[in-house]
Amino acid sequence: MAGKIHIVKQGDYFAKIAKKYGFSNWRTIYNHADNAELKQKRPDPNILYPGDKIVIPNKTTKEDSGGTGQRHRFRFKSDDLWLRIVLKDNNNKPIANTPYQLNLERQTIEGQTDGDGLLEQQIAPDAAEGYLLIQHREFLLKIGHLDPIDTITGVQARLKNLGYYGGEVDGVKGKQTLSAIEEFQCDHGLTVDGIAGPNTQSKLKEIHGC
Amino acid sequence: MAVDNENKVGHESEGGMSAEHPITALKELHVAPSTSKKDTHTTARSEFQIVACWKAEDICFDFDEAFVKKEAEIQFKALRDLYEKLVKRFKMISYYQDSPKPPISIFGHADPVGDCPYNKTLSERRAKAVYGVLTRDVEVWAEVFAKKKHARYLQDRLNGLGHNPGTVDGNVQKAETKSAIRKYIKDLCPDFVLQPRDFLGGSKQTFQGCSEFNPILIFSETEANKFKKDPDKTDRNKENQPNRRVVAFLFEPKTTIESGLWPCPQEPDIQGCKDRFYTKWQKRLSFQAKRREYDQGDETFACRFYDRLADMSPCEAVHLFLPPIRLVFEWTTWEFHIPFRKFEKKIKYYSEGIPYWETRNMIEWTDESGHTHSLVKDAFAQHSELEQIERRRGGKTFGKGKYTTHVVKTHLLITKKDGQTWYIVTAVVIDTKTKQKLFQGKIEAAHLYDIGGTWVKTGGAGGIKVWRKLEAVKGGEWLDPRTGKLTPSEKLERKEVKSRPDIESKIRDLHKQLCEGYRHRNINRRLEIQALPVSAGK
Secondary structure (H helix, E strand, O other): OOOEEEEOOOOOOHHHHHHHOOOOOOHHHHOOHHHHHHHHHOOOOOOOOOOOEEEEOOOOOOOOOOOOOOOOOOOOOOOOOEEEEEEEOOOOOEOOOOEEEEEEOOOEEEEEOOOOOEEEEEOOOOOOEEEEEEOOEEEEEEEOOOOOOOOHHHHHHHHHHOOOOOOOOOOOOOHHHHHHHHHHHHHOOOOOOOOOOHHHHHHHHHHHOO | OOEOOOOEEEEEEOOEEEEEOOOEOOEEEEEOOEOOOOOOOEEEEOOOOEEEEEEEOHHHEOOOOOOEOOOHHHHHHHHHHHHHHHHHHHHOOHHHOOOOOOOEEEEEOOOOOOOHHHHHHHHHHHHHHHHHHHHOOHHHHHHHOOOHHHHHHHHHHHHHOOOOOOOOOOOOOOHHHHHHHHHHHHHHOOOOOOOHHHEOOOHHHHEEEOOOOOOOEEOEHHHHHHHHHOOOOHHHHHHOHHHOOEEEEEEOOOOOOOHHHOOOOOOOOOHHHHOOEOOOHHHHHOOEOOOEEHHHOOOOOOEHHHHHHHOOOOOOOOOOOOOOEEEEOOOOEEEEOOOOEEEEEEEEEEEOOEEEEEEEEEEEEEOOOOOEEEEEHHHHOOOOHHHHHHHHHOOOEEOOOOEEEEEEEEEEEEEOOOOOEEEEEEEEEEEOOOOOEEEEEEEEEEOOOOOOOOEEEEEEEOOEEEEEEOOOOOOOEEEEOOOOEEEEOOOOOOOOOOOOHHHHHHHHHHHHHHOOOOOOOOHHHHOEOOOOOOOOOO
């Protein structure tokens, strides 16, 4: 029997939703039969779109038998949540082996990017916002705010991350967005037409990483 | 992400301007967290930042040539000031301490008249000539004027300016010409020199011409047709002037841009420019129903790359600099930066006690606080209205009541919005009884009392009540008889006058306008228009 419906807000991602409803494993929800259609539409559980409907199944109790008087060890499959960001400079060169500081809601983490400029950090399963300080730059991280590639906001956010777009991620395809799409197309050998069609989207996803 | 919209204009004059770009606030990254799929990631790439811009307008160059005129001298000074200010600021931030200089890239622009290749060359030559001045590199100028006809032109010009280039023979390489160039460009920019490494790097990024691809002003269809029909192109060229400019962008220190990522080609290559055009570039450059201007939000640039650079630039705007009208009298100087209108008015005068009316030409303008002032135009001719007042009132004493006002000198007669006539005078206000000097300075005085403001009745003269509105033009305190306290008077701010040789011709034209149709022997004596620092007695 289906449980309640969760309507995705900006910033939601499966791990966060799972935690909200008391599930230790988000896969239970994602792989649930009632969410099959959603799973097809959203192949990446971390990239959702505001308005998406997720069916939250009823929690089932798991029964396990074990002899009394004995010690039993129960292990929860805890959800790993990671932040993986590849940082590049304006010449597209990775900002490698550079110290950074991550300030999330309840964590302050110091680390170093690897030789490929990758920042890979485990974070709390419901992280929402944070600040990344590296060299002299500061970034505001909006975790879970990346929309699917086939949405305007998704295209804008990726172009913004890649330094092509300087405006607001607002879903409005204005002159700045158009210019950014054309620039991206020009730089990557695509037909320059200002339209984020399937070729552009696929290239953007490839270059951006997700 | 919201941008801090604090446009900081450093310098503005008819020949150009300099300004800082708004500071981009924190950059937002929209990231998706990763779960078990260890291969997905977000890529974040930081863009280069522009921190300031500088512009040299068309009047800094000879028409249709790359020769940099004396008019540019002020603009180079402005660039020096901007540059030094930025270096000082960046030195204070630890990340930039070891390398606080903002690298520069120069862009030349042409107006839409003429074909693209020609304009590409001309705009690049202008940008290059500016580069040559800033680096004080004679070889660069030799390259800009390499062609025989350009070399001859250069030699001619240098000759005319008193820098002997030898015979005018089109040979820019000879020693005398190079020596003349060296002296001239040093003169143009005497106390500011940059090295090639202070620019964005490599000749591909240091200077380039955008031909006519990025105008900041595009005529309306009607205007374009009008200009097309007119065989005399003077008006059209004048209207197009804002498009003919050289703009320099100053980048965040430590910025390097790989030449592969800098799309601007050197002349004669235009295809490289076109590769970066918007798909709808023809529409952008076309004449449409209305006149369009870049800084009004209109899409007038064809090149995407340049659009991104210039997007936040205060320099990329049609800049109307109103030259000042300086009226220099024998005793004081007033300066106006405001458009004025002319009209006729009947003024009552008295001759031996008998009133008569005369028509006078007036100039009227509205100041920043909304007051309309008017001035008798012909006051500059025969007897200046002011001279008449001076004769009548200068040295006179008003009122023998509680306060006595002794007028030392009359400066200006103005008529305010409500029709009242005011005088600006230098006066001393004395307590009649104690003879204590209560106030000395410039004040505005009227025959009839003004409503609002600070005014004090100081007595009467000839049956007329005289009220004084005590507004010191420059400092001054007065004793408020109501409270018995010394109060600083309201200050009327006047702009400090600086030397502006570049607008002298404009002022001469205005002088002509002002004195239009009036022939009188005293005209030159009464009205003197100068562009000199204030030294006239106060």
